[in-house]
Amino acid sequence: MAENMFIKVEGNQFIKNNRPYYFIGTNFWYGAHLAAKQSGDRERLLKELDTLKQNGMTNLRIMAGSEGKNHAPYGIPISMQPAPGVYNDDVLEGLDFLLAEMQKRDMQAVLCLSNFWYWSGGMSHYVSWATGETIPYPNDTNDWERYMRFTAAFYTNEVALNAYKKHVETIITRVNTLTQKAYFEDVTIMCWELANEPYAMQNKAAYIKWIENSSAFIKMLAPHQLVTIGGEGTTPFPWFTNNHGLTDYQFDSLDYITIHIWIQNWEWYHPNNHAKTYKNALKKAKNYIQDHVTIANTLNKPLVLEEFGISRDNLEYYKQATVNHRDTYFKAIFDFLCENIENNTGFVGCNFWAWGGLGAVHTPGNVSNNNMEFIGDPAHEPQGWYSVFESDTTTLQLINDYNLKLSTLSNRYF
Numbered sequence: 001m002a003e004n005m006f007i008k009v010e011g012n013q014f015i016k017n018n019r020p021y022y023f024i025g026t027n028f029w030y031g032a033h034l035a036a037k038q039s040g041d042r043e044r045l046l047k048e049l050d051t052l053k054q055n056g057m058t059n060l061r062i063m064a065g066s067e068g069k070n071h072a073p074y075g076i077p078i079s080m081q082p083a084p085g086v087y088n089d090d091v092l093e094g095l096d097f098l099l100a101e102m103q104k105r106d107m108q109a110v111l112c113l114s115n116f117w118y119w120s121g122g123m124s125h126y127v128s129w130a131t132g133e134t135i136p137y138p139n140d141t142n143d144w145e146r147y148m149r150f151t152a153a154f155y156t157n158e159v160a161l162n163a164y165k166k167h168v169e170t171i172i173t174r175v176n177t178l179t180q181k182a183y184f185e186d187v188t189i190m191c192w193e194l195a196n197e198p199y200a201m202q203n204k205a206a207y208i209k210w211i212e213n214s215s216a217f218i219k220m221l222a223p224h225q226l227v228t229i230g231g232e233g234t235t236p237f238p239w240f241t242n243n244h245g246l247t248d249y250q251f252d253s254l255d256y257i258t259i260h261i262w263i264q265n266w267e268w269y270h271p272n273n274h275a276k277t278y279k280n281a282l283k284k285a286k287n288y289i290q291d292h293v294t295i296a297n298t299l300n301k302p303l304v305l306e307e308f309g310i311s312r313d314n315l316e317y318y319k320q321a322t323v324n325h326r327d328t329y330f331k332a333i334f335d336f337l338c339e340n341i342e343n344n345t346g347f348v349g350c351n352f353w354a355w356g357g358l359g360a361v362h363t364p365g366n367v368s369n370n371n372m373e374f375i376g377d378p379a380h381e382p383q384g385w386y387s388v389f390e391s392d393t394t395t396l397q398l399i400n401d402y403n404l405k406l407s408t409l410s411n412r413y414f
Contacts (some may be wrong), residue, residue, distance in 0.1 A: 005187040012346030022406040025059030025355040030374040033333035036094030039078040048357040050277035056403025064111035067121030074279030074380035100178040114195040117376035123154040130159035152201035183221035193230030215253035226255040233259035245295040260307035271315040309353040317364035334402040356387025
């Protein structure tokens with residue numbers, strides 16, 4: 001294993017092959033599940049990877065954990081871990097296949113080990129397994145706070161924490177059945193994320209302890225790969241979530257800071273009133289990035305915007321609907337990224353949400369409740385909302401153009 005082949009952090013920069021590493025990638029959260037031989041579609045998976053590579057999207061954020069019984073409500077149809085410590089080999093071998101194919105294309109994987117939200121199982125399932133309580137799905141109850149407080153009980157439940165820790169160890173020490181390489185030795189894996197969008201909620205002290213203990217444990221298992229939380233950052237409502245970028249990312253075992261920005265979900269932007277709400281929403285998005293650039297520089301760590309998205313024009317959910325507003329928004333974010341790179345601020349990469357590729361929108365505007373084809377929109381959300389499809393040629397061209405610009409910026413040092 002050549003240690004210098006792994007992506008490293010030096011100050012507020014990523015380094016790959018002795019050069020600064022900048023990227024515009026995507027969330028391909030269902031990649032391992034699509035790559036499963038029996039329950040997935042490997043032919044489609046290979047086409048998706050080729051398209052992503054051709055358009056410069058070589059940094060992919062992927063779920064490396066899905067929990068709960070198969071066909072659990074609003075979740076991934078076939079689970080990686082249907083019961084505590086019990087694994088579906090088909091899905092695990094799908095992750096093997098995905099990583100092997102990404103290696104062939106010189107792609108980087110950011111592997112997310114769990115989820116605060118239920119669309120991939122996640123922490124709520126660990127809590128349910130530990131307590132026997134039923135998960136209060138907000139799609140059924142319309143009570144998001146109840147769900148979030150239920151899930152945040154994870155941080156204080158030793159049984160749940162131990163089950164999570166065992167999963168972390170199972171994945172990181174796994175030996176790929178195709179490459180015969182342990183995951184912790186695989187240079188394709190850029191980073192391990194503790195979870196997707198974990199909120200502290202009522203258990204701030206326990207949340208911080210979980211971050212400290214989990215990140216140190218991962219660093220022990222995989223000392224040459226990067227580690228981060230995988231969260232939104234401070235969030236626009238820290239008084240509710242109890243999250244804060246500075247305190248959450250204080251530990252040396254965390255290599256860089258992640259943020260997510262949701263201009264519509266956070267009610268900054270209204271797609272049916274683009275003309276009146278977009279300008280201010282973009283300003284708020286840039287301010288949110290800037291606030292976290294300040295935090296990142298205080299901690300001397302890089303910053304990645306790893307989730308952001310916008311609906312199709314006029315909140316249409318059909319695949320054929322236009323994406324003029326999306327292209328405008330993406331271009332503005334990409335320009336801001338390039339500006340920050342040129343000024344060496346530490347904001348060095350982004351992953352949009354999310355890749356839909358060749359997938360079909362079977363239930364436009366409605367939840368699919370996990371019975372439909374994989375696209376960027378998880379089963380619990382309106383289908384066709386944020387997915388970027390292979391047919392969105394103007395968006396793909398934009399992404400490709402800016403990735404070429406990032407390559408030029410990386411080469412300026414040599």
